[in-house]
Amino acid sequence: MPALLEGSEAIADAMVAAGCRFFSGYPMTPFTEVLEHMAAKLPGVGGTCMNAESELEAVGMAWGAAATGTPSATGSTGQGLSLMQESLAELTYAAVPLVVLNMARAQGDYWQATRGPGHGDARMPVLAPMDVPEATELTQIAFHLAARWRNPVLLFGDYYLAHTSTSVSVTPLGLPPVAADDWSLDGSTSGTGRARLVSPLGTTKRNDRGGYDLAEHYARCAARTEEMLAGIDPLVETGFTDDAEVVVVAFGTPAKYVRAAVSRLRAEGARVGYVRPITLLPFPTEVVAQAAAGARVVGVYENNQGQMVDDVRLAVAGATPVEFIGRLSLDGSGFGIAPDLDGGYVRERIEELLA
């Protein structure tokens, strides 16, 4: 039954429904309320929520819990995520599943989200919901993908997602089961001669073939990453792109404004369409390229100085001009409340492309 919930609580409910039993976090606006709700909800289902002393400790605690096979999550906002990057990269090399939330301030963390995490060739899938109901679904998908690919997965939201109250209910998606856990730690293989090892340096033991071989291990990690990115179907929404002269690409909260503006312009007869990437990694390259193929120009609207526009240009590969029509828009708090998120303003930016 639907209830009026703020996004943070709906996401917390979705995490619990997805089986999450360990959460650790450090307060930071606009992420803080997710931590509050997890602290309130997890003990009731036999889970644990840790008030970590820093983001470094938050990701470390979640890493430890996740290594025991316990569905686990952590999160922060962009600055806190910056502190976690080293661990997130190593989690990919150690093949440990973890869900990570970024309740970001505006959209300046696109590169952090999609180019990271951290050092080396690590990648983590990124899901960017447009609103609270979609977030409850993508949260469940994030836990599924993390377990399926044994990799961190990022849920990329913002102030609006975390703090908007909506009538919403968490509907279990019934995602397919993942392979049985044959890797996690509980101590039971200690003393058997084949004690398990969960390590970002590899899993070959001294009595296998002499031990860690980092060249071999990183090559194997790269192959795993490639397989993962090829194995995840990009999620994307499109509207009116078939005969569009102008195609606008946007993600997350601003995409909702773009969608509304495009729909109105279309109703008035303008040949304009939109593409909304829902997975930012893997990026819906083919859908963007296809939508751009018949267009005169592609506009990219983001609440930053132009980051996803790079991926759009890579997708379009020079076939159609790509114009950045967004900009960083914040109020004095810096938390991501954007004066530009206004139907009239977004419409004007699109109309400039139609002119």
Add this chain to the structure above:
Amino acid sequence: MSGTSHHEATERASMTDYVATDAPPAAGAHLVDDFTPSLLDIGEHSLCPGCGEPIAMRAILEAIEAVGAVSRAIGVIGIGCYTAFSNNLDIEVLQALHGRAPSLATGVKRAKPDTLVLTVQGDGDMVNEGLQEVLHTAARGENVTCFMLDNGVFGETGGHMTATTALGQRTKNTLDGRDAAQHGFPIRLSTLIADLDGAAYVARGAVNNAGNVARTKKMIRRALETQEAGLGFSFVETPDAPDYLTSTLAPVHAPGVLKDVRA
């Protein structure tokens, strides 16, 4: 004197008459005794000759057996020379990043409270990079055991100053010795931890002679027993280096039991 030398040379020469080195051995070589701890996969290491880390590791592994917790044991290993053991143990291992092991141990223990969770870290890992993590883990009274193998330098990078390096100690980046005015004062981690209410057992051992090894083994066992009894955070550090370094570090980091809530 010359007479003695002559006599020895003669005796050595005469011994060769009785050892036929050009003939194959009459019997195959056999191991008189295998001293490899049962929780170590391969009884060899690539650490520097004389290093005390293998002695400390042996003591930790034997203590896990002694408290009867083998099938519940999970080791969280930091980054340093001792990382060479992380894929050579017959206990489950979670390899951590430099400095972060106590947080990972916290996650493991909270998710699986029935396990015996221990970290192995060095002074660089624990006192430099991860000081905040170990202090907060202790302050929380986290029911895990942390071991610090203190060689007074970053051994793996080649011997650079750490936060435990003694004043006057020469390292590769304190060539004239650690100078307080330039490099600050060493941190006595055990002392800091013992002051925290969450810490239940805190001790500083040494592995530079048989007597100290025996005393340190008791400390390690007592630390694990403290965890098994659910009493809170337990901690043992030991200088793991040869005798000269143990004596260099000893005036700063004096051995002994600093805290034992069961005493």
